[in-house]
Amino acid sequence: MSEERRLQVLRAIVQDYVSTSEPVGSKALLDRHQLGVSAATVRNDMAVLEEEGLIAAPHTSAGRVPTDAGYRVFVDRLSQVKPMSHAEKSAIREFLEQSLDLDDVVDRTARLLASLTQQVAVMQYPSLSRSSVRHVELVALAPQRLMVVLIVSSGRVEQRVLEVSEDLLTPEGEGLVADLRTRLNAEVAGHLLAEATQGLADLAEAFPQRDRETVRLVVQALTDAMAEQREERVVLAGTANLARTGADGLTLAPVLEALEQHVVLLRLLSTVDADASNAVAVRIGAENPYEGLHTTSMITTSYGTGAVAGLGVLGPTRMDYPSTMAAVRAVARYVSEILDQ
Template sequence: MLDERKLEVLRAIITDYVSTHEPVGSKALVERHRLDVSPATVRNDMAVLEDEGYLTQPHTSAGRVPTDKGYRLFVDRLGAIKPMSMAERKAISTFLSGAVDIDDIVHRTVRLLAQLTQQVAIVQYPASVSTTLRHVELVSLTTDRVLVIVIDSTGRVEQRSVILADHTDEELDAWRDRLNAAIVGKTPAEADADLADDFLQPEDAVRVGPIVSGVRSMLEADPSSEVVVAGVPNLTRYGSSYETAIRPVLEAIEEQVVLLHLLGEAVSSNPSDVAVRIGQENPYAALHSTSLVASAYGPDDTRATLGVVGPIYMDYPSTIAAVRAVARYVGRFLAEG
């Protein structure tokens, strides 16, 4: 067990290293944090912390830097969560209040989270078990192409372009009315089954078939399998660590299933609060040089996850506070909507 002084030294080292990204020496630590002990005493404490695995020394004559174990202790015991200011809370509320549908909510949320944390933000699309179909619209684009639009009860809009030669506006109006009569108010699964079994009549199956196929492909899509990412350029502010930090994140972004697994794994172990995975705690080896801060959001029937990824030496108190606040505001917004 570490005594309070050694814990205070560890807290001070992490605070300085997050700010400077440079190894921290004992003399500078005493001066900046008024530890009320000599640099020699601090050096002894640093040596103990290094022996215990909380610090490491990159070079013989250099100061110390925190390890994953040191950051974990900091997050669990030492890092007081920074409260959001009234101005920050108002900014979050204002930014989200202008959203018009679920796509807008998700994209506003991911941009907001990236701005607040200065990290790479990730937001999973929410998918409600009670979602129903609200409207289908057919729009003629050219003489042989039609845009099929499906809107659900969450405000989510999906669209597909289908080929349909020599159609008329009257035909589109009639098919649109039939589609709305057949599926509006039903869940995507119910609507998909009805379209497969009952909608097509032999005399017009060939004509309306492409439209029905377009609608069914949208109904089968699972929005919860999609994530939106913002803030990748934020990683460039980490200077010399740019290459090691950004490359694995970019590789992970290419595979959305990796991001979904990371978010889901982190949140499943701590569903009621913010989860933090530091360095090698991440199950994806390519992200062992990063940390993930994640939270669930939304009402019980529309749960999804959001979070940020960044270098291990991120500002954990501020990042945790931002992720928690945004998750709560978005959840409240969805519940009220």
């Protein structure tokens, strides 16, 4: 019972400190929370929590603030993540569904997450290397011009326009385009891009001699599109939110320096367990592997079928963890739904 009561006191200290940014004393706890114990008991519990390194006294203040270890215990003992309201969920869905293309989806998501959490939002672009083929489309633009369209699970669309020797607008040409489209999708749809081209090497041999050059051009265009290397990218939003947290022990210079190094952010976004449904990773203070982020917390999750990329928020350790975790999880879910459409 005493351990559970001390966790209740710790939870109250975290909630009050996040809300007020002021060190929390025993009198304030008794005034604001129905703890059901005496002031002496609360003081004793706070003394034990301080001995365990879960709270600390800043300077000579009579109040206490949570430590990184205290935040960690608080997060680990959350019985549930604070649910978002129906209105909030509807607003998220409506805002994201207005996206025009993948770039707009990423931009809107980052801005939305920064607005919801009042933290810095970080979103990784969907990676081609972890995406699978959704569909291949062939469109005859002119008698001897063919557009090859590769649609991948991340929502990215790649297009190539080819000049061919055959007339694609004749009945024979239309038949070739339809047959080739069917065979291509049978070979590559549903496969990871890194694996999808393996069954295309001998595809031309399945067609009549007159069609093989066209088939080879299409296969080469698809192979190039799937193999094309892209630099991993992240998008940031809400960096200005850091300015209002200067009093929270956040050292701005190293944090801003870390935010400029996208490789650091990509590493942090890539460690969520993709197999764990709705997994949200919380790194607090020194748990962040980059020293410049030791005064921050980062809440991240993955999105997209097969967890093609990550998103999350970064802010001071004094943050509303339940609400922020809920926002990150909800936004990731809606982004995944939009990209899967």
